[in-house]
Amino acid sequence: MGNYNSHYENYYSMLSEKKNINKNAGYYNNTKTKEKPKSSFIVRRVIQELTGCLCLFVVLTSCKYINTPKTQQFYRYSKELVNKNYDFKNIYNSITSKSIETWRNDAENYIDKVKSKLTGTQGIKEKTMGNFANPVEGKIVKKYGESKEGIPHKMEKGIVMEVKVPSEVKSSFQGTVKSVGEDKEVGQYVLISHEDGLETKYSALEEIAVSENQKITKGEVIGKITSDIQDSKGYVFFQLLYMGEEKNPEEYIQFKTE
Numbered sequence: 001m002g003n004y005n006s007h008y009e010n011y012y013s014m015l016s017e018k019k020n021i022n023k024n025a026g027y028y029n030n031t032k033t034k035e036k037p038k039s040s041f042i043v044r045r046v047i048q049e050l051t052g053c054l055c056l057f058v059v060l061t062s063c064k065y066i067n068t069p070k071t072q073q074f075y076r077y078s079k080e081l082v083n084k085n086y087d088f089k090n091i092y093n094s095i096t097s098k099s100i101e102t103w104r105n106d107a108e109n110y111i112d113k114v115k116s117k118l119t120g121t122q123g124i125k126e127k128t129m130g131n132f133a134n135p136v137e138g139k140i141v142k143k144y145g146e147s148k149e150g151i152p153h154k155m156e157k158g159i160v161m162e163v164k165v166p167s168e169v170k171s172s173f174q175g176t177v178k179s180v181g182e183d184k185e186v187g188q189y190v191l192i193s194h195e196d197g198l199e200t201k202y203s204a205l206e207e208i209a210v211s212e213n214q215k216i217t218k219g220e221v222i223g224k225i226t227s228d229i230q231d232s233k234g235y236v237f238f239q240l241l242y243m244g245e246e247k248n249p250e251e252y253i254q255f256k257t258e
Contacts, residue, residue: 001008079089081134128173128252131255133170133172135171135200135236138236143237144156157246158239158246158249161236163225163233163235163236165233167224167225170219171220173198175215177190177211178191178193178199189201198240199241200238200239202238203238204236204237204240224235240253
């Protein structure tokens with residue numbers, strides 16, 4: 001596969017060749033519009049808020065008197081949230097001290113926990129942490145979001161794992177091969193779609209053993225890292241996506257350390 005540094009640098013040199021987004025595309029509509037009275041906006045907003053409260057009241061009241069395990073669980077949990085004492089000053093300080101990305105991730109985690117508690121099912125991280133396997137036997141040499149000289153931060157959304165060669169690359173979980181391709185900088189890759197909006201991507205492969213739309217089982221070999229040089233090392237670039245967005249694989253999968 002070649003030297004790690006050269007391969008690693010080749011991958012990230014792709015970033016500098018990315019086309020810049022044309023911020024000046026389109027045009028601005030300078031047509032003046034007639035402003036609506038501020039009072040009408042306030043009235044509409046009050047009506048919207050009251051409607052929302054009424055809908056919530058109807059849902060909670062229905063759950064209280066509809067005697068099923070899930071409705072009772074939803075009612076108890078909602079009552080617990082309402083009765084809980086919140087320190088709004090600490091909440092405000094916590095929100096303002098975090099980056100937008102961190103705040104968004106925390107919000108997603110909270111929503112996932114609430115959904116899990118209300119439905120009685122496992123959350124996304126609970127499912128992956130207990131079921132998704134390591135794609136290769138090796139160690140992580142570049143972590144998600146790790147800063148390196150000359151590498152744009154926004155493109156550092158994945159991990160690099162060092163492996164002995166030859167090595168097999170295996171699917172972390174069952175799913176369907178969404179796409180197979182080759183990039184001039186990162187080499188060959190396989191993208192697998194799993195359930196619940198999860199996807200895993202395996203790049204820098206030297207051999208691919210699967211095809212598009214193929215059903216894959218957990219631990220099935222999808223590619224290989226090979227080399228003609230004895231005792232050399234290879235590298236796999238691994239990414240995990242949830243609802244189309246890159247996530248830190250180490251927050252979803254328990255990686256083994258050597």
